[in-house]
Amino acid sequence: MLSPAALGVFVLAASEGIAAAQPQSIAIQSRVTPKGHTTGLRRRALPALGVPLDNFFLGTDLQWFGNISVGTPPQDVSVVFDTGSFTLEFATDECTSCTQANKFVRSQSSTFVAGNTTRRLSFATGVGVDPVVNNDYVLTVKTATDSVTIGNITTENLSLFTIIDQTPKFNIDPFLGIQGLGASAQGIFAALEEQGLPSLFSMFLTPNAVGNAELLLGGINDTQFDGDLVFTSVEDASHWQTIASGIFINNQTTSLLQTPLTVIFDSGTSNIVFDDDIVDAMNALISPSIRPFSAEPGAFGLPCDEIDSLPAVIDMTFTAQDGTPFNLTIPSSELNVGPFESDPSTCQTLINSFPGLNVVGGSVLKHYYSVWDIGNQRLGFAPNGE
Numbered sequence: 001m002l003s004p005a006a007l008g009v010f011v012l013a014a015s016e017g018i019a020a021a022q023p024q025s026i027a028i029q030s031r032v033t034p035k036g037h038t039t040g041l042r043r044r045a046l047p048a049l050g051v052p053l054d055n056f057f058l059g060t061d062l063q064w065f066g067n068i069s070v071g072t073p074p075q076d077v078s079v080v081f082d083t084g085s086f087t088l089e090f091a092t093d094e095c096t097s098c099t100q101a102n103k104f105v106r107s108q109s110s111t112f113v114a115g116n117t118t119r120r121l122s123f124a125t126g127v128g129v130d131p132v133v134n135n136d137y138v139l140t141v142k143t144a145t146d147s148v149t150i151g152n153i154t155t156e157n158l159s160l161f162t163i164i165d166q167t168p169k170f171n172i173d174p175f176l177g178i179q180g181l182g183a184s185a186q187g188i189f190a191a192l193e194e195q196g197l198p199s200l201f202s203m204f205l206t207p208n209a210v211g212n213a214e215l216l217l218g219g220i221n222d223t224q225f226d227g228d229l230v231f232t233s234v235e236d237a238s239h240w241q242t243i244a245s246g247i248f249i250n251n252q253t254t255s256l257l258q259t260p261l262t263v264i265f266d267s268g269t270s271n272i273v274f275d276d277d278i279v280d281a282m283n284a285l286i287s288p289s290i291r292p293f294s295a296e297p298g299a300f301g302l303p304c305d306e307i308d309s310l311p312a313v314i315d316m317t318f319t320a321q322d323g324t325p326f327n328l329t330i331p332s333s334e335l336n337v338g339p340f341e342s343d344p345s346t347c348q349t350l351i352n353s354f355p356g357l358n359v360v361g362g363s364v365l366k367h368y369y370s371v372w373d374i375g376n377q378r379l380g381f382a383p384n385g386e
């Protein structure tokens, strides 16, 4: 099962300019918090807002989603909290092609105001488990404004997008939409910051069997990790990206894998995605049996009866702000993300390729507590406490 999993959300980020892919760029509310800027110092700080998260699990952890509420009176809207994008979009009753339950009902919100602008967002890869065929992941969205509540804090008149049409591939989603949490404060996060929320958020993205996943906006929950957080600088506020100085597989490496590369951290991607040459080098150190899966370009697989016995510890080395190197480690248990639907004897690996991109998602994030510090443009990690 599993397409180049949940890359859909990542590729939405591409609509803002990562890849020269089909998606159009959408620009709303570009209130960028400059590097080092500390908002809210002059007002009383808001206490941190915790949002419990559920796991979208289909044999493997795909994404983590939770509720915000929208409208007056508030309606629960379930969203993926996606560090690879910036905007809020969700399905409403206007979307007859959206088959998810509990869509947002516009007429039941006295504060909902529909806008006039529509956009099409084409996804290069899918969210679900089927092989991806070009252009069958498309969302049509429309501008609107309404009140949005997270925890007990309401922001009035927030610009957002409603999904008015989606292709059937999205119907598998157990959530209504996506809440972007990119590396500059925009949309709801900028609004919360203006109300005094500290300019950072933390993610406790646990494996399905562990549960209790949580997003904490404006704070760090030190009961959810072991030891100290290690921070690395974010390169620029367009994405949560930093430099990896090298990659090891089972303690082995190559000169290509020791060439520094820019890596984007994306909570909306479940697998890890690297440029083709990097993927070939990594695969070669895992097993000669790993082959491209032709029905899903960018996905790789090997016989299911071989995969679970393979060691595949992936260490990625980053540099802490004090100059010392540290590793983020993906254990061998992540290698197998499940059988391909069209070929159940072949199991997909967690490593996908995408030309020119290096993106890591849930496969690594679920082993660490992560702090996404917008105000100080840095990312912090500590091993998940469980």
Ligand SMILES: *[C@@H]1O[C@H](CO)[C@@H](O)[C@H](O)[C@H]1NC(C)=O
Pocket (backbone or CB within 6 Å): 048, 050, 212, 214, 216, 221, 223, 224
């Ligand atoms: C911090 O984590 C603990 C353990 O998961 C949880 O019970 C508590 O509610 C969390 N606190 C906040 C403020 O989110």
Ligand SMILES: *[C@@H]1O[C@H](CO)[C@@H](O)[C@H](O)[C@H]1NC(C)=O
Pocket (backbone or CB within 6 Å): 052, 053, 054, 065, 066, 067, 076, 078
């Ligand atoms: C979201 O709200 C719905 C009710 O509207 C509830 O059933 C669900 O458990 C909530 N999800 C989370 C992750 O809190």
Ligand SMILES: *[C@@H]1O[C@H](CO)[C@@H](O)[C@H](O)[C@H]1NC(C)=O
Pocket (backbone or CB within 6 Å): 115, 116
């Ligand atoms: C949207 O369209 C309506 C009429 O169709 C018009 O009255 C309104 O001014 C437009 N609003 C914006 C923001 O363009």
Ligand SMILES: *[C@@H]1O[C@H](CO)[C@@H](O)[C@H](O)[C@H]1NC(C)=O
Pocket (backbone or CB within 6 Å): 047, 152, 153
């Ligand atoms: C929100 O809840 C927190 C405690 O959970 C409380 O300290 C704060 O005053 C509340 N804020 C508002 C605006 O009610």
Ligand SMILES: *[C@@H]1O[C@H](CO)[C@@H](O)[C@H](O)[C@H]1NC(C)=O
Pocket (backbone or CB within 6 Å): 145, 157, 159
């Ligand atoms: C809501 O925001 C829009 C711009 O985003 C502005 O034109 C409008 O006046 C605002 N409405 C209210 C009620 O504040």
Ligand SMILES: *[C@@H]1O[C@H](CO)[C@@H](O)[C@H](O)[C@H]1NC(C)=O
Pocket (backbone or CB within 6 Å): 251
């Ligand atoms: C990893 O490799 C280095 C050098 O090749 C060696 O010194 C070290 O013992 C190895 N560690 C493990 C855990 O195999």
Ligand SMILES: *[C@@H]1O[C@H](CO)[C@@H](O)[C@H](O)[C@H]1NC(C)=O
Pocket (backbone or CB within 6 Å): 248, 250, 251, 252, 315, 317, 325, 326, 327
């Ligand atoms: C990172 O992992 C590699 C491979 O296991 C190891 O050789 C290296 O010493 C580790 N680096 C750090 C800083 O722990």
